[in-house]
């Protein structure tokens with residue numbers, strides 16, 4: 311190893327990871343990923359180790375981008391039963407390596423990267439798939455991803471109304487009081503999604519929270535949760551009556567309970583729409599089912615590290 315690796319904490323990551331810069335980088339990464347060998351992305355399906363005794367999981371997510379010459383692995387833990395403590399349900403660290411010799415260059419907080427890159431990818435999908443007039447945004451869940459999605463979506467779109475539902479009204483109200491804009495707190499998920507144009511499901515639920523019968527035809531849904539093959543966020547009716555887009559077909563068909571258990575077929579990867587090889591059927595009811603990709607962490611970590619190195623050079 312040449313010298314000590316740098317440690318870049320959550321504040322540094324947050325400072326350098328702005329959506330305006332991140333979104334075009336992730337668009338390029340999604341295209342590269344969906345371009346096979348030509349795209350130069352090496353990303354095996356992640357390894358997940360269940361920690362059954364504590365209802366937890368450890369995931370290892372390596373990737374190399376030839377185009378960006380960036381090599382990382384994220385190590386992420388996620389625990390189903392969030393305890394009363396302040397420990398977040400998801401925690402992560404990204405290791406950034408020098409691709410030419412394998413030296414560890416930096417250890418980077420992966421929590422903020424995960425929260426922001428997931429929201430940025432949902433923004434990319436929503437730009438492509440939302441109905442032409444989208445006035446109402448609805449978020450189900452009030453945790454870390456609900457917050458990052460709120461920030462990214464209110465910055466990138468101009469919705470007339472934003473609604474939130476969470477399992478307890480107290481948590482939904484806390485969310486509404488913690489953000490700058492107006493948010494309507496809803497008592498039931500059905501109330502929240504009725505007539506919504508864009509819906510984000512950001513829960514740790516293992517059973518459906520969103521039902522097809524409630525959803526306005528033509529709406530667009532970003533479904534981020536249910537990343538285990540026996541977990542659900544969306545019901546069979548919604549899965550079967552919508553056009554289904556994913557980040558990665560290979561992983562989504564293995565990891566997403568909404569896909570595995572409903573038997574719904576994947577129409578396309580978001581990278582394929584961006585490349586122009588598959589259409590964005592925005593007039594239909596569309597789902598973007600994301601499971602999360604290591605390459606998104608790779609380009610995000612490289613951006614943060616490059617900005618940090620530049621800032622040091624200017625000191």
Ligand SMILES: NC(=O)C1=CN([C@@H]2O[C@H](COP(=O)(O)OP(=O)(O)OC[C@H]3O[C@@H](n4cnc5c(N)ncnc54)[C@H](O)[C@@H]3O)[C@@H](O)[C@H]2O)C=CC1
Nearest residue numbers: 399451452453454455512513514515534535536600601602
């Ligand atoms: N697709 C992707 O790239 C990524 C997906 N995720 C997934 O997004 C989801 C949200 O993650 P975070 O916001 O970080 O978690 P969090 O723990 O901060 O928030 C989870 C939210 O889900 C709610 N919830 C828990 N159990 C529920 C149930 N049975 N029914 C309804 N709501 C329930 C909680 O009250 C909370 O509002 C998780 O499923 C997570 O695994 C997380 C990171 C990346």
Ligand SMILES: O=C(O)C1=NCCCC1
Nearest residue numbers: 386388424537601602603
């Ligand atoms: O992409 C990620 O990072 C994650 N995806 C699903 C849940 C754990 C973290």
